[in-house]
Amino acid sequence: MNSSITAHPVRSSVALPQFDERIFAPDRLQANGVKIVTLLLFAWGALTIPGYTSSANLSAIVYAVAAVGIAAIGMAFVTMSGNLFMLSMGATAAIATILFANVLHIGLLPVVLLVVLGGALLGLLQGVVVGWTGANPIITSIAFSSIITGIGTIWSGGLTIVGHGDASWLSVGRFLGIIPNQLVLFVLIATVAEVVVERTRFGRELRLIGMNRTAASVAGLRIVRTLVIAFIVASAAGALSGALTASQAAQGNLKLGAGLDFDAIAAVLVGGISIKGGRGRIMDAAFGALFLAVVSNILLVKGLAFETQLAVKGLVVMASVITGALLVGARK
Amino acid sequence: MTAALNTSRATAVKRVGSKAMLGRLALLIAICAFFALIAPSFLAPQNIYALLQSFALLGLVTLGLSLTMIAGEFDLSVGSMVAVGGLLTIKIADHGLAFGIGAAVLFGLAVGLINAFICVRLKVASLVVTVGSMMTLSGFAYWLANGEVVSSSDIDTALLIDNPIAVIFSLRSIVTFGAFLLVTLMMNVTRAGRDIIATGSRRDVAAASGVRLGLTLALVFGLSGCMAAFAGSLLSISLVTASATMGTGTMLQAASAALIGGVALSGGRGRPVGVMLGVMILAALNNGLGALGASAATILLSNGLVLLGVVLLDGSLVADLLKRRSTARSSFGAGLPKTANV
Numbered sequence: 001m002n003s004s005i006t007a008h009p010v011r012s013s014v015a016l017p018q019f020d021e022r023i024f025a026p027d028r029l030q031a032n033g034v035k036i037v038t039l040l041l042f043a044w045g046a047l048t049i050p051g052y053t054s055s056a057n058l059s060a061i062v063y064a065v066a067a068v069g070i071a072a073i074g075m076a077f078v079t080m081s082g083n084l085f086m087l088s089m090g091a092t093a094a095i096a097t098i099l100f101a102n103v104l105h106i107g108l109l110p111v112v113l114l115v116v117l118g119g120a121l122l123g124l125l126q127g128v129v130v131g132w133t134g135a136n137p138i139i140t141s142i143a144f145s146s147i148i149t150g151i152g153t154i155w156s157g158g159l160t161i162v163g164h165g166d167a168s169w170l171s172v173g174r175f176l177g178i179i180p181n182q183l184v185l186f187v188l189i190a191t192v193a194e195v196v197v198e199r200t201r202f203g204r205e206l207r208l209i210g211m212n213r214t215a216a217s218v219a220g221l222r223i224v225r226t227l228v229i230a231f232i233v234a235s236a237a238g239a240l241s242g243a244l245t246a247s248q249a250a251q252g253n254l255k256l257g258a259g260l261d262f263d264a265i266a267a268v269l270v271g272g273i274s275i276k277g278g279r280g281r282i283m284d285a286a287f288g289a290l291f292l293a294v295v296s297n298i299l300l301v302k303g304l305a306f307e308t309q310l311a312v313k314g315l316v317v318m319a320s321v322i323t324g325a326l327l328v329g330a331r332k
Numbered sequence: 333m334t335a336a337l338n339t340s341r342a343t344a345v346k347r348v349g350s351k352a353m354l355g356r357l358a359l360l361i362a363i364c365a366f367f368a369l370i371a372p373s374f375l376a377p378q379n380i381y382a383l384l385q386s387f388a389l390l391g392l393v394t395l396g397l398s399l400t401m402i403a404g405e406f407d408l409s410v411g412s413m414v415a416v417g418g419l420l421t422i423k424i425a426d427h428g429l430a431f432g433i434g435a436a437v438l439f440g441l442a443v444g445l446i447n448a449f450i451c452v453r454l455k456v457a458s459l460v461v462t463v464g465s466m467m468t469l470s471g472f473a474y475w476l477a478n479g480e481v482v483s484s485s486d487i488d489t490a491l492l493i494d495n496p497i498a499v500i501f502s503l504r505s506i507v508t509f510g511a512f513l514l515v516t517l518m519m520n521v522t523r524a525g526r527d528i529i530a531t532g533s534r535r536d537v538a539a540a541s542g543v544r545l546g547l548t549l550a551l552v553f554g555l556s557g558c559m560a561a562f563a564g565s566l567l568s569i570s571l572v573t574a575s576a577t578m579g580t581g582t583m584l585q586a587a588s589a590a591l592i593g594g595v596a597l598s599g600g601r602g603r604p605v606g607v608m609l610g611v612m613i614l615a616a617l618n619n620g621l622g623a624l625g626a627s628a629a630t631i632l633l634s635n636g637l638v639l640l641g642v643v644l645l646d647g648s649l650v651a652d653l654l655k656r657r658s659t660a661r662s663s664f665g666a667g668l669p670k671t672a673n674v
Binding site: 084085129133135136138139140142143144145146147148149150151153154158262265266269275276305306307308309310311312313314315317318321322324325326328329 | 406408450454455456457459460461463464465467468469470471472474475477478479581583584587591597627628629630631632633634635636637639640643644646
């Protein structure tokens with residue numbers, strides 16, 4: 001063993017992520033393609049649909065992006081760590097709306113902190129189960145999803161909880177009177193998450209574990225710790241997304257979070273983050289959410305029913321799974 | 333030498349297998365005894381009938397799902413397929429009920445084959461492909477239902493398939509038992525059954541020894557889609573209605589039941605008789621909790637806890653503790669995209 005190491009001192013057993021800087025390198029083709037398609041769709045909408053660029057419609061897009069985008073950023077941590085998806089995010093967001101409405105009277109900032117903390121706790125539990133015991137992430141999070149929904153239903157009695165307090169800073173507040181606070185929050189979180197993944201030791205470990213868990217383990221990376229953190233981030237993001245939704249009506253209802261799992265997964269997949277782990281960037285998920293919001297908005301403005309939108313969303317996800325797989329094939 | 337080793341190992345596996353089956357049977361009897369002691373009506377013929385009715389729905393779905401699990405894959409789309417199957421049946425039932433059931437089952441088969449095709453040809457992990465088809469089917473179900481509860485007027489057929497036979501059975505539960513019998517035959521007697529187990533245990537070895545992987549995966553996903561759609565069909569006929577939210581929770585329960593029944597997420601392990609016991613254990617648990625007055629939320633909560641428990645047992649924790657291996661071992665269960673290694 002030792003002799004072979006001295007014979008090939010340069011070879012590393014861990015494949016380091018090497019990024020092709022070309023915009024349309026196979027690695028980045030889908031991620032950058034989606035950004036361009038989003039732009040084209042938006043331009044097409046602005047040119048052909050009257051009132052598309054009105055401030056009311058733009059706000060609608062922003063509010064649709066912010067909640068889903070934050071959840072998608074969290075989901076991206078789980079996907080990049082090689083653990084596919086977290087299917088308890090919708091339930092986490094739903095119970096977060098109940099918590100939000102229940103304690104809104106103590107003030108907005110403490111409430112948001114409490115909600116994020118609660119989400120982080122749920123993520124900690126799932127991260128420990130998945131990271132430490134090696135349980136299947138999807139099945140584990142499905143189990144947690146029904147545990148959380150069950151507790152939430154018992155807690156709220158299946159009713160809508162009306163919050164008493166002022167959540168207007170988060171719901172309709174605008175930074176400097178122009179940019180919605182939700183958008184500011186979303187961009188801020190996306191930037192911080194991107195920097196953390198690209199520039200810190202945790203981020204590099206996350207990538208390497210996602211690419212090749214066995215090699216990462218041999219190389220002595222802190223696997224359990226990294227996975228637990230990824231799940232905490234994801235679950236906290238889901239809870240924060242729930243808080244954003246709840247603030248709109250200052251209400252909590254278990255139905256409010258429904259569909260967030262699908263939306264976040266759709267954003268991650270459409271954005272071009274590889275389901276095999278390790279590849280992709282946090283910003284890809286954010287742009288995936290933007291793409292979905294623009295598509296949904298166009299369908300809505302064109303007068304298509306919510307049911308049709310769901311079907312289209314499913315097809316978009318299926319198409320991006322297939323595109324992603326074909327691109328992997330092209331890379332080889 | 334290898335052959336001898338394999339035979340002795342096979343016998344050992346079989347012995348452990350039947351011990352585990354007895355354990356499951358004992359667990360089922362214990363659960364029934366527990367609830368019968370607290371609520372004597374639990375063992376009343378009407379309740380046994382109700383138990384077998386929920387077995388009929390969950391059993392078909394779980395049987396299909398467990399085949400994909402034995403082959404080392406996972407079909408997440410079964411829950412949405414129940415809703416689509418039911419909606420298709422009711423929507424087409426105007427042209428004749430057989431037509432409706434046929435369309436639903438064919439649709440299930442087609443979706444299953446597409447799932448298998450994407451898994452095999454594009455080498456995408458089945459958990460990911462079926463997340464996609466789960467979402468697409470769910471959207472399709474909402475589109476079919478168009479925000480309404482679709483109903484039919486065919487009460488006669490509803491009565492026919494739910495009419496008690498020999499006090500505790502019905503046509504639906506008998507059909508489900510029949511499906512279990514057929515799948516047991518397939519797994520034990522035919523080459524397809526051996527191929528499914530081989531595909532799930534050591535895929536590279538299976539491929540090298542002539543197992544047609546593509547065909548095997550097409551078979552399990554096709555059957556899984558068919559059975560989920562058929563279960564949805566029967567449910568909608570029996571309820572005389574169908575809605576987009578019909579399959580909610582079915583996938584969770586089916587996964588739990590399969591895992592309780594001894595099917596491993598890592599593939600290669602599991603027998604239809606175990607799956608049947610797993611479904612009955614879960615059905616008895618839910619039915620018993622209901623008899624004690626537990627709300628739907630409590631039952632959902634307990635289903636989640638049960639699934640978490642069996643996932644923990646299925647994960648490497650127990651093995652790690654027993655063998656004192658390092659936790660860093662990369663044991664993902666079905667999380668690893670197995671098809672990528674073909």
